[in-house]
Amino acid sequence: MSDWRPTACILCSINCGIEVLLGGDDDQEFLKVRGDKAHPSSRGYLCQKASKLNHYQNGRDRITSPLRRRDDGSFEEIDWDTAIAEIAARLGRIRDEHGGEKIFYYGGGGQANHLPGVYAASTLSSLGSVYRSNALAQEKTGEFWVQGKMFGAPVHPCFADCEVAFFLGKNPWQSHGFPRSRFVLNEIAKNPARKMIVVDPVRTETADKADIHLQLKPGTDAWLMSALAAVFVQEGWYDAEWMQQRSRDFGQVRPVLESVPVGRYCEIAGVDEALVRQVAAVLRDAKGVSFMEDLGVQMNRHSTLVSYLNRLMWLLTASFGKPGGMNVFNPLSALGVHTGKPPKFSPVNGAKIIYGLVPCNVIPEEILTDHPDRYRAMIVESANPAHSLADTPKWREALAALDLVVTIDVAMTETARHSDYVLPTPTQYEKWECSFFNLEPEENAFQLRRPLVSPPAGVLGEPEIHTRLVEALGAMPDDLVASLNATLEQQGREAFAYQLMTMVRKQPELMNLVPVILYRTLGPTLPGGAAAAAPIWALAHFFAQRHPASMNRAGYEGEGPILGEQLFEAIMDRASGVVFSVDEPESSWQRLGTKEEKINAAIPVLLEELEGLSEETSDRDPAYPLILSAGERRDFTANTLYRDPRWRRRDFDGALRISPQDADRLGLSDGGHARITTHRGNAEVVVEVSDRMQVGHVSLPNGQGLDNDIGDGGTARVGVAPNELTSLDQRDWLAGTPWHKWVPAKLDAVDPD
Ligand SMILES: Nc1nc2c(c(=O)[nH]1)N[C@H]1C(S)=C(S)[C@@H](COP(=O)(O)OP(=O)(O)OC[C@H]3O[C@@H](n4cnc5c(=O)[nH]c(N)nc54)[C@H](O)[C@@H]3O)O[C@H]1N2
Ligand SMILES: Nc1nc2c(c(=O)[nH]1)N[C@H]1C(S)=C(S)[C@@H](COP(=O)(O)OP(=O)(O)OC[C@H]3O[C@@H](n4cnc5c(=O)[nH]c(N)nc54)[C@H](O)[C@@H]3O)O[C@H]1N2
Ligand code: SF4
Ligand SMILES: [Mo]
Numbered sequence: 001m002s003d004w005r006p007t008a009c010i011l012c013s014i015n016c017g018i019e020v021l022l023g024g025d026d027d028q029e030f031l032k033v034r035g036d037k038a039h040p041s042s043r044g045y046l047c048q049k050a051s052k053l054n055h056y057q058n059g060r061d062r063i064t065s066p067l068r069r070r071d072d073g074s075f076e077e078i079d080w081d082t083a084i085a086e087i088a089a090r091l092g093r094i095r096d097e098h099g100g101e102k103i104f105y106y107g108g109g110g111q112a113n114h115l116p117g118v119y120a121a122s123t124l125s126s127l128g129s130v131y132r133s134n135a136l137a138q139e140k141t142g143e144f145w146v147q148g149k150m151f152g153a154p155v156h157p158c159f160a161d162c163e164v165a166f167f168l169g170k171n172p173w174q175s176h177g178f179p180r181s182r183f184v185l186n187e188i189a190k191n192p193a194r195k196m197i198v199v200d201p202v203r204t205e206t207a208d209k210a211d212i213h214l215q216l217k218p219g220t221d222a223w224l225m226s227a228l229a230a231v232f233v234q235e236g237w238y239d240a241e242w243m244q245q246r247s248r249d250f251g252q253v254r255p256v257l258e259s260v261p262v263g264r265y266c267e268i269a270g271v272d273e274a275l276v277r278q279v280a281a282v283l284r285d286a287k288g289v290s291f292m293e294d295l296g297v298q299m300n301r302h303s304t305l306v307s308y309l310n311r312l313m314w315l316l317t318a319s320f321g322k323p324g325g326m327n328v329f330n331p332l333s334a335l336g337v338h339t340g341k342p343p344k345f346s347p348v349n350g351a352k353i354i355y356g357l358v359p360c361n362v363i364p365e366e367i368l369t370d371h372p373d374r375y376r377a378m379i380v381e382s383a384n385p386a387h388s389l390a391d392t393p394k395w396r397e398a399l400a401a402l403d404l405v406v407t408i409d410v411a412m413t414e415t416a417r418h419s420d421y422v423l424p425t426p427t428q429y430e431k432w433e434c435s436f437f438n439l440e441p442e443e444n445a446f447q448l449r450r451p452l453v454s455p456p457a458g459v460l461g462e463p464e465i466h467t468r469l470v471e472a473l474g475a476m477p478d479d480l481v482a483s484l485n486a487t488l489e490q491q492g493r494e495a496f497a498y499q500l501m502t503m504v505r506k507q508p509e510l511m512n513l514v515p516v517i518l519y520r521t522l523g524p525t526l527p528g529g530a531a532a533a534a535p536i537w538a539l540a541h542f543f544a545q546r547h548p549a550s551m552n553r554a555g556y557e558g559e560g561p562i563l564g565e566q567l568f569e570a571i572m573d574r575a576s577g578v579v580f581s582v583d584e585p586e587s588s589w590q591r592l593g594t595k596e597e598k599i600n601a602a603i604p605v606l607l608e609e610l611e612g613l614s615e616e617t618s619d620r621d622p623a624y625p626l627i628l629s630a631g632e633r634r635d636f637t638a639n640t641l642y643r644d645p646r647w648r649r650r651d652f653d654g655a656l657r658i659s660p661q662d663a664d665r666l667g668l669s670d671g672g673h674a675r676i677t678t679h680r681g682n683a684e685v686v687v688e689v690s691d692r693m694q695v696g697h698v699s700l701p702n703g704q705g706l707d708n709d710i711g712d713g714g715t716a717r718v719g720v721a722p723n724e725l726t727s728l729d730q731r732d733w734l735a736g737t738p739w740h741k742w743v744p745a746k747l748d749a750v751d752p753d
Contacts, residue, residue, distance in 0.1 A: 006036050006575045007449045009050040010112035010428050011638045013437040014176045016042035017576050018050055020429075020452060028453055030054035030429075038576035040445035045180040049638055052647045056427065057453065060644040061411040061709045063424040064458040074713060075422070080460060080468075087421055088472035090404050091127055094377045100128020101347070102376040104363070107134050107383030107408075108337045111639065112435040113428050116381050116408070117337045118515050118535050119466035123379070125339045125512035126475035131346065131375065132337055137357035138389060139295055142304035142735030145354045150311055150600045152593020153328045155320070156439045157290030158585075159184050162324035164195045164286040168310055169221065169296020169741070173205035175633040177292060179440070185209050195282050199224065200296055202629075202699065203692040212279055217270035218627040218697050219742040222302035222613055224269035224276070225309035230260035231280040232316040242318045248595075249602035253312065256607050268615070288324030289317045295631075299740040302613075303732045308606045315601060321588040327441035328588040330547050330581045333539050335436050339512045347373035351736050359736025360389045361728045364398035377404040381462065384640050386415040387706065390730070390738045391680060392723040408465060411643055414707055414721075425462055426455035432532040441585065443554075447577030448533055463523075463532040467516040476516065484521045494561060496522070497541065514538060530572065540568040543580065553582035605734070621679075624744035626662070628678065630722035631702035631740050639703045645718035654704035654719035655688035658747070662696070663689045667749050676700075678725045678745045685720055698747065700725075 004019040017039020023031035033051050035044035066083035067075040078086075094103060105124055108117030117134075124132070136144075147155060159165050159178050165188055172181045188194045189209040198210040199221065207213040216224050232238045233254055243250050266273040283289055291314060297306045319325035342356035348366040351359050358366070363385075367375050378399070386395045392414075399405050399418040407419040416422045425431075429452045438444050455461075460468075470476050480503060488496040500517070504510050510517070515535045523531030541564030544551055548559045556566045570578045589597045636648035645652060656676060658668065668674055670689040675682055676698070685700065693699065705721030722740070730739040 004034070005452045006038070007429060007452055008039070008112060008435070008447055009046060009053065010056065010110070011049050011053075011641055012111050012176050013435075014042065014179055014181070015112050015435045015437060015447070016046045016050065016179075017447065018046055018053075020053070022452065028058065030057050036576050039447065040443070040577050040579045041179045041440060043180070045183060047176065047182065048635065052642065055642040055644050055647040057429050059411065059642065061413070063410070063412050063416070063422060064456045065424065067422040069420050083421060083423060084465075084468045084472050087406055088469055091377060092473060094403060095127050098376050101130045102374070103127050103129040104358075104375040104378045105129055105132040105337065105381070106363070106378060106385055107381040108132075109134070109335075110382050110641070112437075113382055113433050114333075114335065114436045115433055115532055115535075116462035116466075117335075118333075119463045119519070120337050120379075120381060121339045121512045122514075122516040123466045123469045123473075124337065125509075126470050126473045130339070130343055131358055132356065133358045133360055133363060134336065134383060135360075135388065136336065136355065137736070138360040138738055139298050141354040141357055141359065142732055142737050143293065143298060143307040145735060146304060146307045146311060146603065146606070148593075149603050150594075151328070153591055154331060154439070155326050155588075156329050156441050157292050157326055158324055158441060159188070159290050159292075162188075162288050162290035163193070164197065164282060164289045166197045166199075166283070166289055166291045166313070167206055167210075168199045168225070168291065168293040168306070169298065169300065170292050170294035171200065171202075171204040171206050171296075171633060172292070173209070174635065175294065177294060195286070197279055197282065201694055201697050212275065212282070214271050214275065214279065215694060217268075217694075218629065219301045219739075220269040221297045221300065221306045222309065222610075223265040224271060225306055225313070226257070226260050226610055226613065227262045227265040227269070227273075227276055228280055229309055229312050229316060230257045230262050230265075231277055232284070233257040234262065235280070237280065237284045238316045239318050243315065243601075246318075246320075247315055247599040247601040249600060250315070252602035252604070252607065256610055283313070283317045286317065288322050289314075289319040290324060291319070291326060296741055299631075299738055300742050301739055302609065303737050303739075304734045305606050305609045308603055309610070312601070315599060320599065321586055323585045325585065327583075327585045328591040329439055329441040329444055330543070330550055330583065330591075331436065332438050332444075332446050332543055332580060333436045352734065354735060359731065360385070361391075361731045361736055361738050363389075364391065364394045364728060367398040367401055368394070376402060378402055379406045379408070380415050380419070381408040384409075384413045384415045386418055387413065387640060387721055387723065390723055390726040390740070391728045392721060393681065394728055395723075408462060412709055413640070417707070423465055424459045425465070426451075426459050427453075429453050430455035430459075431461045432530050434533075434536065438580075441588070442583060443579050444581040445577050445579045446571060448536060448571045450528065450530075450575055461532055463515075463519050467519050470513065470516050475513070476520070477510065477513065480510075481517060481520050484517065488521055488525065493522075493565070497561065527572070533572070536571060537568045540564050540571065543567065547581060550581040550583050554579045621744060624677075624679065624746050625696070626745045626747060627697050628676065628725065628743040628745040629697070629699040629741040630726055630743050632657075632699045634701050637701045637703050640706055643706050643708060645704075645706070645708075651688075651701070652718065653686040654701040656685040656698055656700050656720075656747075657688050657690045657693050658698045659693040659695050660689050660691055662693075662698070662747075663687065666747055668747070673750045675748050675750050676720075676725065676745055677748070678727075678743050680727045681724045683720045683724060684750060698745065
């Protein structure tokens with residue numbers, strides 16, 4: 001019997017530290033999972049989903065050999081040398097004939113594996129590829145854009161310390177989003193001096209714990225949030241002096257909020273005006289409010305405007321830069337793939353590129369066209385766009401239209417099935433991995449995870465895949481690598497660092513190759529086969545250069561390179577994770593990216609959108625009287641990381657939830673079947689009648705309807721794949737993020753036969 005081994009849960013962005021007891025043949029099974037008390041932020045906490053992690057580690061549809069698609073659509077196994085050589089040659093040809101910018105990259109990491117994105121930067125710059133995207137561009141880019149304009153720095157709430165918690169389109173009881181969520185929610189609910197406010201059309205588990213639940217009509221947050229902000233301005237409830245000292249251009253915002261008809265907007269949102277005023281009063285009286293918005297508003301109408309209104313509430317309640325409020329955090333590394341300055345607009349549609357990412361809904365449109373700048377090839381890594389992005393049928397068409405699709409994954413996914421090559425990798429428990437979801441303002445922690453289980457023969461880690469691709473493309477600077485290796489061996493890391501830095505300064509184009517260079521130089525010298533962690537050494541040094549005081553507060557002594565080495569050593573030594581940055585909330589002001597430590601209150605284009613709201617404008621098609629929220633977090637959803645539906649002890653079919661009144665009207669009963677139809681598609685669903693739902697609103701879970709392999713090329717599907725029902729054109733005008741929570745639909749009973 002083996003020991004309990006520390007690692008992390010990989011199912012959501014919280015990445016709770018866990019300990020795993022291995023067993024079974026060759027210790028390959030996860031027998032038991034428990035919370036790791038030594039993990040700095042989760043401190044022993046976990047939720048029920050983590051106990052099922054064997055469904056990921058020993059999951060369905062695993063692939064263990066590189067695959068190449070034959071003309072008839074079936075796949076044949078090939079060896080790695082053939083796979084790398086053919087892929088490099090085909091990508092090289094596309095680059096030479098059409099330009100490297102026609103090669104699109106999607107993915108780079110999931111909920112807990114962010115090293116692939118680091119290494120992909122080397123492959124992409126070797127190819128001259130500049131357009132990319134990932135799941136952030138179907139949820140967070142609107143928020144990032146507003147955040148950049150107003151604060152110029154990353155900001156996060158602190159629910160552990162707040163007096164009032166405000167959740168906007170967010171159900172943390174199920175989805176988490178901050179450490180130890182259920183524990184913290186229970187603490188707030190129990191304490192009469194603290195308050196919780198939830199804005200959600202559904203009476204969620206979080207709403208059950210709330211002091212006030214604003215149960216608005218789906219898709220009306222823009223009206224509700226402008227009414228809430230307007231109360232502050234119209235009643236003079238905000239601190240005008242604070243606003244004057246701490247922000248710029250609030251004078252442009254005030255008149256717009258002054259003219260908001262509060263009563264009428266509450267009516268449009270379907271919420272009692274008195275309740276909205278009561279919420280405003282709770283917020284006015286609070287010493288510190290922590291706010292969190294999520295998919296309920298980010299995948300909905302006016303999403304970028306709502307992200308802005310949410311942040312105006314941080315100003316109106318003076319909640320920025322104070323304990324229990326909204327504060328700046330220091331990330332160890334920015335999320336995603338970064339290869340210098342990204343283009344501003346996408347090549348075919350001219351869509352705004354935010355955070356370097358093309359809006360997900362735009363990508364198929366930029367493939368299915370004869371425009372000369374269309375994308376010709378795609379590399380997909382650790383993502384499943386043919387299931388997770390709007391309009392799955394269009395995605396299948398788009399993938400088929402490309403000259404080349406390469407997918408790098410652990411499993412035969414819906415996307416892999418439409419690829420020309422599929423490259424199998426070890427699972428996250430079979431290799432060194434880490435997550436850059438380190439978002440805590442006060443005490444920020446990072447964990448480098450060690451492998452627990454040996455990988456099957458036939459798979460290769462992403463760092464090795466990218467390094468081999470760079471080498472096959474002839475882009476590896478072999479002489480430099482040899483010289484760096486000699487320096488490292490003869491003179492040690494300090495001289496090595498100096499030589500590498502000098503080279504990059506002289507030849508800035510080498511910057512993007514640093515990950516693969518480090519992998520081939522520092523990598524092999526790291527203990528325990530941790531070569532993949534080599535870029536973390538560089539990140540530790542960059543961090544130490546930028547934030548020495550934050551590191552000193554976290555217990556690292558000294559300054560300069562010593563600090564960077566100390567951090568890297570601590571990361572390598574402490575398997576349960578390390579705190580790398582400790583900061584006072586008040587120092588958030590000095591860390592703003594804006595001028596003169598002031599927040600920019602005015603975003604003119606969004607103020608225009610706000611002024612244009614006036615009446616409920618959507619001309620709803622009466623043939624589609626219901627609003628479907630396509631993709632809801634529940635007890636038994638975990639994106640597509642668990643591919644075997646049998647992990648779900650309840651809600652096996654991923655039922656459509658509907659209010660008792662609507663069910664009655666349509667003649668539907670609990671457990672019965674119905675057909676849901678949207679403008680895009682239709683699907684048969686199992687019905688769950690639930691008094692959590694309001695009239696006119698139905699919901700389906702996320703991540704269901706996967707196509708499991710049943711042998712001989714056949715597949716079986718359980719549950720509804722939500723994006724068979726969603727459309728590309730239903731998206732935010734500014735950020736391009738989809739309206740998955742607001743899909744007009746109709747429902748008809750079907751006879752079970
Ligand atoms: N159990 C579980 N947890 C997860 C995941 C998972 O798959 N399963 N996935 C993770 C990921 S990738 C993410 S991004 C997060 C997402 O986390 P959340 O955003 O919290 O998850 P959702 O359930 O998709 O949506 C949140 C809420 O939005 C509400 N909503 C629907 N329409 C509206 C509306 O018009 N207005 C408002 N205000 N609310 C509305 C829904 O009723 C729902 O309660 O969860 C993470 N955690
Ligand atoms: N309609 C609708 N659609 C949605 C949502 C919704 O609410 N409604 N939610 C959206 C949200 S918020 C998100 S974040 C996305 C998530 O969708 P995606 O970004 O596509 O990600 P996941 O479903 O998490 O799948 C990640 C992939 O990584 C693979 N994988 C796991 N471990 C490894 C590894 O170590 N290496 C490699 N290379 N691959 C690995 C898994 O097999 C899986 O195929 O879905 C989105 N789609
Ligand atoms: S909150 Fe649950 S799903 Fe998220 S990382 Fe922790 S144990 Fe895993
Ligand atoms: Mo997400």
